[in-house]
Amino acid sequence: MNILIVDDEALARRRLASLLAECPANPPHRVSEAASSADALAVLAPVDGRGFDLLLLDIHMPGLDGLSFAHRVRALAWVPAIVFVTAHTEHAVSAFELDAADYLTKPVRLERLQQALAKVQRLREMAPHTPPVSAQTTSGEVLVIQDRGRTERVPLAEVLLCKAELKYVTLRTASRSYVLDSTLAELEARHGTQLLRVHRNALVARHAMRALEKHFDAEEGDCWAVRLAGLAEPVMVSRRQVAAVREEIAHG
Numbered sequence: 001m002n003i004l005i006v007d008d009e010a011l012a013r014r015r016l017a018s019l020l021a022e023c024p025a026n027p028p029h030r031v032s033e034a035a036s037s038a039d040a041l042a043v044l045a046p047v048d049g050r051g052f053d054l055l056l057l058d059i060h061m062p063g064l065d066g067l068s069f070a071h072r073v074r075a076l077a078w079v080p081a082i083v084f085v086t087a088h089t090e091h092a093v094s095a096f097e098l099d100a101a102d103y104l105t106k107p108v109r110l111e112r113l114q115q116a117l118a119k120v121q122r123l124r125e126m127a128p129h130t131p132p133v134s135a136q137t138t139s140g141e142v143l144v145i146q147d148r149g150r151t152e153r154v155p156l157a158e159v160l161l162c163k164a165e166l167k168y169v170t171l172r173t174a175s176r177s178y179v180l181d182s183t184l185a186e187l188e189a190r191h192g193t194q195l196l197r198v199h200r201n202a203l204v205a206r207h208a209m210r211a212l213e214k215h216f217d218a219e220e221g222d223c224w225a226v227r228l229a230g231l232a233e234p235v236m237v238s239r240r241q242v243a244a245v246r247e248e249i250a251h252g
Contacts, residue, residue, distance in 0.1 A: 001025065001029050001030070001053040001054050001117070001120070001121070001124075002029075002030045002032075002052050002053050002054075003020060003029055003030065003031050003032070003052070003053065003054045003055075003056060004031075004032045004033070004034060004040060004043065004044075004052050004054070004055050004056070004080070005017060005031065005032070005033045005034070005056045006033075006034045006036075006037065006039075006040045006055060006056065006057045006058060006061075006066070006069070007033075007035070007056075007057075007058040007061070007085070008035055008036055008058065008061045008062060009058075010035070012058065012085075012106065013033045013035075015107070015108070016056055016085065016108065016113075017031050017033065019108060019110050019113050020113070022110055023110070023113065023114055023117055025117075029117075032052075036061060036062065036063055036064075037061060037063055037064035037065070037066070037068070037069040037072075038063060038064065040055070040069065041069075041072065044073070052080040053080055053081060053120070053124060054080055054081045054082075054083060054101075054117075054120050055073065055080050055081070055082045055083070056083050056085050056104075057069065057070065057082055057083065057084050057085065058084075058085055058086055059084055059086040059088060060086065060087075060088060066084060066086070070082055070084075070100070071165065071166070071168075071170075071179065074170055074177040074179065078175075078176065079176060079177050081101045081120045081123060081124070082100045082101060083100065083101050083102045083103070083104060083116050083120065084100050084102075084103045084104065085104045085105075085106065085108060086103075086104075086105065086106060087105065087106040089105055101116065101119055101120045101123060101233075102115075102116040102119055102120070104116060123232040123233060124232070141155070141156040141157075141191065141194075142154060142155050142156060143156055143159065143171065143180065145171070145178045145179075145180060146181070152178070154171065154173070154178060156191060156194055157194075157207075158173045158174070159171050159172070159173060159195075159205055160172050160173055160174060160204065160205050160208045160228050160229075160230050160231055161202065161203070161204055161205070161228065161231060161235060162180075162184060162187055162195060162202065162203040162204075163201055163202045163203075163235075164183070164184050164200075164201040164202070165201075168180065168181060169181075169182050169183065169184060169187065172231060173230070174230035174231070184197070184201070184202075184203055187203060188203055193206075194206060194207075196209075196244065196245070196248060197241060198226055198235060198236070198237045198238065198241050198244075198245055199235070199236050199237060199238045199241065200238060202235055202236065204226060204228055204235055205228065206248055208228040208229045208230060208231075209226055209227075209228060209245065209248055209249050210226075210227045210228065210229050210249070211226070211227040211249070212224060212225075212226050212227075212237065212242070212245050212246050212249055213225060213226075213227065213234070215234055215236070223236060223237070223239070224236075224237040224239070224242050224245075225237055226245050226249075
């Protein structure tokens with residue numbers, strides 16, 4: 001994998017790079033470093049993140065912290081997996097709300113790092129190579145995204161997941177993410193025929209739902225999750241919505 005380490009501490013970056021060198025891979029991992037979020041954005045921005053499979057991201061950094069930086073990364077055309085690496089465990093819930101692949105605490109152990117890399121590799125292998133095409137979705141509706149002076153129209157038929165994160169909603173398609181200045185309640189009211197509420201913080205595309213399965217979450221324990229065509233990671237389903245999701249998959 002092509003991996004970018006983002007940490008303001010040089011010793012921490014060197015330790016991670018040394019541990020990565022001990023992790024077997026064929027071909028070997030390619031490791032780059034950035035001392036700040038600004039440095040990392042400079043590396044990512046010219047190619048929209050393409051080429052990096054994984055970010056090993058510190059949380060407490062001067063300037064833009066790791067959680068805020070992760071929000072920026074989600075708006076890139078090509079979104080690498082994110083594994084947070086930090087000495088502070090209190091941010092774990094926020095990290096997983098950002099769909100982080102894993103959360104490592106310092107000092108990082110080699111075995112734990114290998115587990116995180118294996119998880120990221122599994123997610124990459126599960127991701128489809130091409131965006132799904134749904135014959136069931138014929139709506140010509142679009143969502144208008146405005147971000148840093150740029151206005152873009154995103155076809156609703158391409159939206160797979162809408163997830164509430166802090167003050168914004170993140171839209172996920174098969175190929176990229178967008179940040180929308182709206183609320184899930186507004187999206188549900190306007191597009192409820194295409195989007196189904198599966199959790200207090202998530203709407204999913206009805207046409208993209210493929211499976212409902214048992215899942216284990218660090219915060220909620222044993223629970224349910226729905227698999228979407230076009231996304232590698234499952235989406236948590238609240239207990240009160242399990243019946244609705246099962247019905248949609250069976251008869252939708």
